[in-house]
Amino acid sequence: MIKKVVLSSLSVAVASTLMMGTAHAGATLDSIKEKGFIQCGVSQGLPGFSNADEKGNWTGLDVDFCRTTAAAIFGDADAVKYTPLSAKERFTALQSGEIDMLSRNTTWTQSRDTSMGINFAGVTYYDGQGFMVRKDLGVTSALELDGASLCTNQGTTTELNMADYFSQHGMTFEPVVFEKSDEVVAAYDAGRCDVYSTDASGLAAQRTKLAEPEAHIVLPEIISKEPLGPAVAHGDDQFFDIVKWSIFVTVEAEEMGLNSSNIKAAAANKDAAPAVKRFVGAEGSLGENLGLEADWAVNVISQVGNYGEIWERNVAPLELPRGLNNLWSKGGIMYAPPLR
Amino acid sequence: MTDQTKSSTPAKPPFWRDPDKRALVFQGVFLLLVVVVLFTLIRNTMLNLEARGISSGFGFLETSTGFKIAETLIPYDESSSFFTAFLVGLLNTIKVSVIGVFLATILGFIMGVARLSKNWLVARLSAVYVDTLRNIPLLLQLFFWYFAVLRPLKNPKQADNFFDIIFLSNRGLYGPKPIFEDGSGLILFALIAAIVGIIVLRIWAKKRMENTGERFPVFYTSLGLIIGLPLLALIGTGFPVSWDIPELKGFNFRGGMVMTPEFSALVFALSIYTSSFIAEIVRAGIMSVDKGQTEAAYSLGLKPSWTTRLVIIPQAMRVIIPPLTSQYLNLTKNSSLAAAIAYPDLVSIFAGTALNQTGQAVEIMGMTLAVYLFLSLTISSLMNWYNASKALVER
Numbered sequence: 063m064i065k066k067v068v069l070s071s072l073s074v075a076v077a078s079t080l081m082m083g084t085a086h087a088g089a090t091l092d093s094i095k096e097k098g099f100i101q102c103g104v105s106q107g108l109p110g111f112s113n114a115d116e117k118g119n120w121t122g123l124d125v126d127f128c129r130t131t132a133a134a135i136f137g138d139a140d141a142v143k144y145t146p147l148s149a150k151e152r153f154t155a156l157q158s159g160e161i162d163m164l165s166r167n168t169t170w171t172q173s174r175d176t177s178m179g180i181n182f183a184g185v186t187y188y189d190g191q192g193f194m195v196r197k198d199l200g201v202t203s204a205l206e207l208d209g210a211s212l213c214t215n216q217g218t219t220t221e222l223n224m225a226d227y228f229s230q231h232g233m234t235f236e237p238v239v240f241e242k243s244d245e246v247v248a249a250y251d252a253g254r255c256d257v258y259s260t261d262a263s264g265l266a267a268q269r270t271k272l273a274e275p276e277a278h279i280v281l282p283e284i285i286s287k288e289p290l291g292p293a294v295a296h297g298d299d300q301f302f303d304i305v306k307w308s309i310f311v312t313v314e315a316e317e318m319g320l321n322s323s324n325i326k327a328a329a330a331n332k333d334a335a336p337a338v339k340r341f342v343g344a345e346g347s348l349g350e351n352l353g354l355e356a357d358w359a360v361n362v363i364s365q366v367g368n369y370g371e372i373w374e375r376n377v378a379p380l381e382l383p384r385g386l387n388n389l390w391s392k393g394g395i396m397y398a399p400p401l402r
Numbered sequence: 403m404t405d406q407t408k409s410s411t412p413a414k415p416p417f418w419r420d421p422d423k424r425a426l427v428f429q430g431v432f433l434l435l436v437v438v439v440l441f442t443l444i445r446n447t448m449l450n451l452e453a454r455g456i457s458s459g460f461g462f463l464e465t466s467t468g469f470k471i472a473e474t475l476i477p478y479d480e481s482s483s484f485f486t487a488f489l490v491g492l493l494n495t496i497k498v499s500v501i502g503v504f505l506a507t508i509l510g511f512i513m514g515v516a517r518l519s520k521n522w523l524v525a526r527l528s529a530v531y532v533d534t535l536r537n538i539p540l541l542l543q544l545f546f547w548y549f550a551v552l553r554p555l556k557n558p559k560q561a562d563n564f565f566d567i568i569f570l571s572n573r574g575l576y577g578p579k580p581i582f583e584d585g586s587g588l589i590l591f592a593l594i595a596a597i598v599g600i601i602v603l604r605i606w607a608k609k610r611m612e613n614t615g616e617r618f619p620v621f622y623t624s625l626g627l628i629i630g631l632p633l634l635a636l637i638g639t640g641f642p643v644s645w646d647i648p649e650l651k652g653f654n655f656r657g658g659m660v661m662t663p664e665f666s667a668l669v670f671a672l673s674i675y676t677s678s679f680i681a682e683i684v685r686a687g688i689m690s691v692d693k694g695q696t697e698a699a700y701s702l703g704l705k706p707s708w709t710t711r712l713v714i715i716p717q718a719m720r721v722i723i724p725p726l727t728s729q730y731l732n733l734t735k736n737s738s739l740a741a742a743i744a745y746p747d748l749v750s751i752f753a754g755t756a757l758n759q760t761g762q763a764v765e766i767m768g769m770t771l772a773v774y775l776f777l778s779l780t781i782s783s784l785m786n787w788y789n790a791s792k793a794l795v796e797r
């Protein structure tokens with residue numbers, strides 16, 4: 063464990079030492095094209111977000127946003143290799159170039175964005191931190207948690223928000239902080255903690271791993287803003303743009319009514335609306351602007367789907383409400399800048 | 403005579419022909435090169451980190467952490483600085499290591515001696531202990547102990563209650579904590595006096611034995627001193643000590659002293675795992691002492707227990723100490739597995755949480771590696787010093 067951290071830290075150091083001058087712009091994209099796939103950092107198993115089955119096939123919302131990028135660059139959403147990372151390992155992995163992009167329920171915060179040499183490419187899930195407790199504790203509000211023991215993951219915003227929330231409300235708590243999620247779940251299940259705290263989406267996903275999922279409830283309080291999204295390392299603006307716009311096109315497609323089953327027909331339609339023609343690359347230069355093929359967005363939508371489809375496939379089974387993640391036109395805040 | 407020496411001394415050669423001076427020059431040049439290379443490396447790292455927008459420098463050590471730590475030996479809260487968090491982690495690492503080394507040594511010696519026992523069952527049991535524990539990865543043992551400790555324990559509300567002062571639950575073992583009030587300084591003084599007394603006593607007893615051959619019961623006298631003197635002081639000052647007894651309030655016990663499941667599991671796992679290696683070292687040490695030594699001791703009329711204590715163990719120690727040192731080093735370094743079971747050691751807090759919150763991998767890993775290097779060198783030099791004091795003195 064320590065060896066892994068030491069190694070990636072060393073590689074940050076070595077990379078920083080040896081790279082005389084700055085790497086030429088476009089280094090990440092060049093190496094991706096040379097390798098023929100994207101190395102994408104994901105979680106170590108969070109159903110609905112990034113989870114591997116027995117055969118090693120990864121699925122989930124975070125995984126799908128690695129796939130959108132691969133579809134945009136290669137026209138092949140499968141051109142991705144995954145690196146499972148704990149919360150603690152993820153930023154060093156990105157800084158050291160071990161992964162090309164990080165798509166691992168990672169909260170976009172000011173200090174991560176500015177001081178770690180990384181850029182967030184957008185928000186794929188608007189979340190907030192919640193608390194889960196055993197029903198038989200009889201607790202109905204987070205304000206009743208004074209003196210409780212809280213289990214959570216190391217190196218997360220959760221650790222910070224918890225401290226803020228409890229001190230703000232004049233309450234105390236005992237943090238029990240594990241490196242890996244499996245131990246958090248096991249320890250909470252064994253009664254080491256009264257409370258399991260993490261992003262509300264994470265709670266819903268991890269709950270499926272508990273011995274008796276129905277014996278637990280999620281408290282109504284959401285104590286933070288957790289905009290989750292993919293991040294890339296500084297130094298390759300073109301790649302940054304590609305990741306960013308591979309997210310936006312899924313939102314835009316949903317708004318325009320384009321999805322994986324009708325996009326091909328729309329692309330072939332000579333009389334489509336001008337916006338659709340620009341989207342599919344029949345007109346304009348959206349693909350060229352990004353250094354991609356004209357049909358990049360068609361590949362993204364036909365192979366991965368629009369945002370609504372990605373949601374239905376991955377998140378809906380967890381019975382999470384769409385809420386803030388609905389389109390802006392339907393009461394949510396998912397909004398893509400114009401494609402023109 | 404002097405004249406002769408003088409005349410045979412050749413004229414001073416030019417400095418480039420003098421091997422000593424030449425070596426000095428070469429070493430100077432080499433040192434300069436090392437410094438230049440180091441300087442370039444560091445400068446380069448800084449420049450590149452900056453170019454990539456990763457913050458660098460040690461300024462972060464003064465900012466407040468914003469996270470809480472469960473077990474701390476010094477005052478700490480979320481508004482404390484990263485440097486304080488560093489110290490908290492360091493002290494927690496030292497705490498498990500010291501206790502772990504202590505327990506591993508005792509267990510290891512018992513198991514090592516037991517393996518050589520004439521009693522077949524005892525010897526077999528010890529062999530099974532050693533062979534099993536040495537061959538199971540430490541991380542697995544750590545999880546085993548953690549969840550083995552945790553699972554059978556009850557919730558705080560149904561905690562096992564011992565005399566209303568000690569409570570055992572899945573939050574840990576809570577017990578009363580002594581609070582020293584005014585006038586208790588004398589107790590500390592008595593304790594120090596007892597320790598000094600014991601050291602003086604040992605030196606005196608050794609001298610006496612060398613001179614007269616008579617033995618003095620140092621162990622029991624020491625035990626008496628270390629318990630008796632502070633006790634006397636306690637009675638003399640009229641018990642200026644009160645107890646903070648843990649109490650169930652809401653979800654958890656409050657007050658008192660606690661031994662958490664994380665700490666206990668880590669100490670268990672580290673000391674049991676390491677003890678299996680120490681047992682083998684002890685066995686090897688004892689077997690290295692020539693059989694003739696025992697026979698000679700018996701023929702002088704020494705009891706078997708004295709033979710072991712006075713003849714065999716002291717000679718075995720010379721073989722035992724060097725490999726024992728590396729086991730101590732291993733234990734200290736292995737304590738960095740703590741993060742896996744939520745014990746807040748240096749690696750977990752500083753190289754884990756703090757690194758992740760600040761993103762300053764280079765500085766933080768540098769400091770952490772320096773600490774482990776420092777701890778290792780300290781243990782090595784203590785053990786070397788002890789080894790030197792035990793080494794064979796030719797008379």
Ligand SMILES: N[C@@H](CCC(=O)N[C@@H](CS)C(=O)NCC(=O)O)C(=O)O
Nearest residue numbers: 105106107149168169218219243264
């Ligand atoms: N969004 C938070 C928390 C992210 C996080 O690590 N969540 C945990 C608990 S839901 C997780 O992803 N665990 C899955 C894993 O480690 O594989 C952050 O960015 O700091």
